[in-house]
Amino acid sequence: MADYHFVYKDVEGASTQWDDIQRKLGNLPPKPPAFKPDPFEPAPDPDSVPKDKSWIDEKTEEELEEMEDDLDDDRFLEEYRKKRLAEMREAVKISKYGSVMPISGSDFVQEVSQAPQDVWVVVILYKEGFPECGLLLQCLEELAVKYPATKFVKIISTDCIPNYPDRNLPTLLVYNNGAVKANYVGLHSFGRRCTPEGVALVLCQSDPVLNDGQSGSNASVLEGVRKRFIEKVVMEQEDHDEDGSSSD
Numbered sequence: 001m002a003d004y005h006f007v008y009k010d011v012e013g014a015s016t017q018w019d020d021i022q023r024k025l026g027n028l029p030p031k032p033p034a035f036k037p038d039p040f041e042p043a044p045d046p047d048s049v050p051k052d053k054s055w056i057d058e059k060t061e062e063e064l065e066e067m068e069d070d071l072d073d074d075r076f077l078e079e080y081r082k083k084r085l086a087e088m089r090e091a092v093k094i095s096k097y098g099s100v101m102p103i104s105g106s107d108f109v110q111e112v113s114q115a116p117q118d119v120w121v122v123v124i125l126y127k128e129g130f131p132e133c134g135l136l137l138q139c140l141e142e143l144a145v146k147y148p149a150t151k152f153v154k155i156i157s158t159d160c161i162p163n164y165p166d167r168n169l170p171t172l173l174v175y176n177n178g179a180v181k182a183n184y185v186g187l188h189s190f191g192r193r194c195t196p197e198g199v200a201l202v203l204c205q206s207d208p209v210l211n212d213g214q215s216g217s218n219a220s221v222l223e224g225v226r227k228r229f230i231e232k233v234v235m236e237q238e239d240h241d242e243d244g245s246s247s248d
Helices: 017-024 054-058 061-066 075-094 103-112 132-144 196-203 218-247
Strands: 100-102 118-127 151-156 171-176 180-187
Touching: 061 218, 100 132, 103 118, 103 151, 118 132, 132 151, 196 218
Parallel strands: 100 151, 118 151
Antiparallel strands: 118 171, 171 180
């Protein structure tokens, strides 16, 4: 017996007159759209991209190092490449710090005495539960953020110096090139009121201890420290005057 249920199949996307009639009658679903591939676009040629400052800015440090001999014909871009590399390396150096890092007695030599020669290290000897230590630590945390190229560390006093007297806490030691450059015993060393601005001014009295990694010179850093200290004193005085007038 013959099979009368044969269904004609055309190429994909094509339609027969019978199909069109059936779709009009609602017996078949709407015709799907014909497949159209995306227009061909050749991959961009890296060598065809315009080479300018923005092109250099997009490169990683590793890529910039590999380009050392590729820009000999463009003196401007070669100089800019060197500048970007220097900026990246300085940023990496600065990002090492930025907080008060806890250390143990066994870490002291490596973290403090053997720190790079161009890095100043501020060490606080402290103990938990001493309000004076907590206040000075708060000040140092703020300074560590403002001056990320200066290394700040904290260590339990007796871990650093066995039997160190609690009456001397907190104590601040300043190191550079493996040697102690200054020491401050007790909170009174930083004035009547211990503030980050006051601590910064004391630290920079004789040496360029604080470094923000951006100011470019020790004199400009010191000028900024003095300016912030004066602004703090003036602001506190204004607050005091306002409190006095409001109470009258």
